[in-house]
Amino acid sequence: MRRFAGTEEGFTYGRTSNPTVTSFEQRLAALEGTETAIGASTGMGAILMMCMGLLKMGDHVICSRSMFGSTLNLFAKEFSKFGVETSFVSQTDVTEWRDALRPTTKLLFAETPTNPLTDVCDIRALADLAHSVGALLAVDNCFCSPALQRPTELGADLVIHSGTKYLDGQGRVMAGAICGPSRLIVDVFGPVVRTAGMALAPFNAWVVLKGLETLGIRMQAQCANALAVAEWLETQPAVSRVYYPGLKSHPQHELAMRQQSGQGGAVLSFDVRGGDPETARANAFHIINSTRVVSIATNLGDTKTIITHPGTTSHGRLTEAQRQAAGIGQGLIRLAVGLDHIDDIKTDLLRGFDTLSI
Numbered sequence: 001m002r003r004f005a006g007t008e009e010g011f012t013y014g015r016t017s018n019p020t021v022t023s024f025e026q027r028l029a030a031l032e033g034t035e036t037a038i039g040a041s042t043g044m045g046a047i048l049m050m051c052m053g054l055l056k057m058g059d060h061v062i063c064s065r066s067m068f069g070s071t072l073n074l075f076a077k078e079f080s081k082f083g084v085e086t087s088f089v090s091q092t093d094v095t096e097w098r099d100a101l102r103p104t105t106k107l108l109f110a111e112t113p114t115n116p117l118t119d120v121c122d123i124r125a126l127a128d129l130a131h132s133v134g135a136l137l138a139v140d141n142c143f144c145s146p147a148l149q150r151p152t153e154l155g156a157d158l159v160i161h162s163g164t165k166y167l168d169g170q171g172r173v174m175a176g177a178i179c180g181p182s183r184l185i186v187d188v189f190g191p192v193v194r195t196a197g198m199a200l201a202p203f204n205a206w207v208v209l210k211g212l213e214t215l216g217i218r219m220q221a222q223c224a225n226a227l228a229v230a231e232w233l234e235t236q237p238a239v240s241r242v243y244y245p246g247l248k249s250h251p252q253h254e255l256a257m258r259q260q261s262g263q264g265g266a267v268l269s270f271d272v273r274g275g276d277p278e279t280a281r282a283n284a285f286h287i288i289n290s291t292r293v294v295s296i297a298t299n300l301g302d303t304k305t306i307i308t309h310p311g312t313t314s315h316g317r318l319t320e321a322q323r324q325a326a327g328i329g330q331g332l333i334r335l336a337v338g339l340d341h342i343d344d345i346k347t348d349l350l351r352g353f354d355t356l357s358i
C-alpha cells in the first residue's frame, strides 16, 4: 500500500518500474552526467514520451529538417493532429532557429550529427536560444552516444537515446531512454510511461546493460575505423564526395571535434559518381550488391559494418524533389562502420568500385 502511495520506495508493477530497468537508467544517467534517466521500449517510444510529457494543444516546437525520418513524421503528422505545431529549420543555420521562435515555443529538438549526411549543429548555441525564451532543448544523442558527446554539458536539458543503436551495439534488441533532471524525468515522464505504457522490457534492459560495459572501447575502435575508411574513400576515383565529421573537408569539422571529444563518430556517407539519378542509383546498387563482408541492412550502431542506400530505404517515401532538397541523391551510400578489419571493408567496397563503368 505504501509503495503504491509513493511513501515507501520499492517495485510494484513492471510498467511502473523494474530493478533491471532501474539499473540501466542509473548507469546511462551516470554516463550522460544527468541526475537520472527513464527507459522506453524504443528510441521513438522515448521521443513520444517526451512529447506527451511536455506538449499540449497550442504549443510550438522547432526542429531541424534533417532529423531522423520517423521523428519528422511524429511531429509533422501525429502531433500536428493534436494541435502542436512544428517549424522545420536548417540543421546548421542558428538564425533560422531564432527566426522560428514564437511566444508558444516550448521545445527545440536537435540531433547531431544527422543521418545520413552527418551535418553537425551547435548544441551550446541552440541551448542558449531555447533558454532565452524559457523553452527546453532536447538532443537526440544516438549517433555519438555519451562515449563521445554529453549534450547536457553544453547546456541541453534532455538527452534522447535509441538504445537499439550503439548502446546495445550488436543489433540484438530495441530500447530507448530519456536522460535529464529529476524534476522532468520523475515528475513529468514517469507518469506518462505508467499510463501510456512505452516501458522498456527488463530483458532488453539487461542486454543493453551488457552493451554499456563495452560502449567506450567500441566507440573508439569504430570511430578509428570510420576515419580510416573516410580518408581512403576521398582518394577513390568512383567517389565524388564523402560526408564525415572527422574529415577536414566536412563543413562543421571544427565544431564536431569540439563537441564530440575529437571524434567523427562511426557513420559516414559518400556519393558515387554517375550523371543522372538512374545511373547514380544503378552505380550505388552495384557497389552495395558487390559486397560480401558488410551487411546490407537499415540499422546502424552494430559491431558489424552495415551498408545502406538511403534514397530507397530511410528516404524512399519522399518525392525526388524532397530528396534533392534534403541532399539525398540516388548515388548516396551510407556506411555504419563496425569492428571489421579495415582491409576487409576496403576490399569489399573495391569489388564494386573496380567493376563500375564510369
Ligand SMILES: *Cc1c(COP(=O)(O)O)cnc(C)c1O
Pocket (backbone or CB within 6 Å): 042, 043, 044, 045, 068, 111, 115, 140, 142, 143, 161, 162, 163, 164, 165, 174, 175, 176
Ligand atoms: C534509430 C533512431 C531513432 C529511433 O530509435 P528506435 O529505437 O529505432 O525507435 C531515433 N533517432 C535516431 C537518430 C536514430 O538513429
